[in-house]
Amino acid sequence: MKFVMTLLAAGLITTPAFAALDGAKLYAEKTCNACHGPKGDKPLMPNYPKVAGQNAAYSEQQIKDIKSGARNNGQTAAMKGVLHLVNDEEIKAISEYLSKLK
């Protein structure tokens, strides 16, 4: 038990072997901020969504569907032009980051 606790503590203070993707950095780098606002709460147009605080699973699914063309209604044409910039892993990281914003 003690050994497990030690392991846990060690795990918390050392960095993991693989670096987790930085959702905040990706959000700015992949130009999401341009349309949805630097904090995800001030979209460029009133018919673009506020994405801050959205459930990660929902965001992730919508982004993937817009990228694949499965969802092609509304304002998706504007977003499709930038989605080749992100892969599935990055979409996940961005979605998780958004879910933590207020």
Place this chain on the structure above:
Amino acid sequence: MKASLLLISLLTAGIAFAAPPAPKSEGIEGKDYKWNAQGGEKSEALNKKGDAKAGEEGYETCGACHLPSGAGRPDGTFPQLAGQHTTVLIKQMADIRAGLRDNPTMYPFAATLTDAQELANVAAYIEKLCIPLDHGHYDSKPGDNMDKNWKAPADTDKRIADGKALYEKECLECHGKNGEGNKEKFYPVIAGQHYKYLLRQMTEIRNGHRRNANPDMVKIIKKYTDDQLISISAYQASLVMPGNMCKPKAGKKK
């Protein structure tokens, strides 16, 4: 026309109330199409003296995608604007705003510019930017610009040589010996633009999807194969954009 009037009224009312859909004017697909017809906002903006200082503020919206440096993205998603002729910048912005060049990603950003004066201001600001030292080269794919270990493909030299031969046959006449374009005639600078952007635009012009294209250009480019366009783009991207290059940062190799 009605659409642009509606757009203007919406813009003056402040776009916070509604997001107008991008208008669609008749372009090259119509039989009465006249390339670069003068009049309207475009001519107004071209005749105004742009205020670069005021343009800096207007450019903030643009910088989110085209970057504050005007470099765009090496993967070609967004073109490099720094070094481009003001006439070309104004024409393309006005065409996108008027629904002559379809670009759903850019349209809402272009629509945030208030009027002809602001178009002129932003173009004047972009004109002041120095030309970034590097851009996307042959076969840069999305993500390559993030990859420090990216290397040009083995056939790059051959591509550039083939592209040069093709370019000098027919493109040179309008776009110039070094790809410098022509400011008075609205022919863009193509030297040193991102490879992927050049390839996409040439393909769209050839296929009739860039509806504000010059019919003379369409006539010429119609017969080129995808493979030839790849070579031409590779060559154009290998040229150096004429003008004021940015200074290399100290301690940073080019």
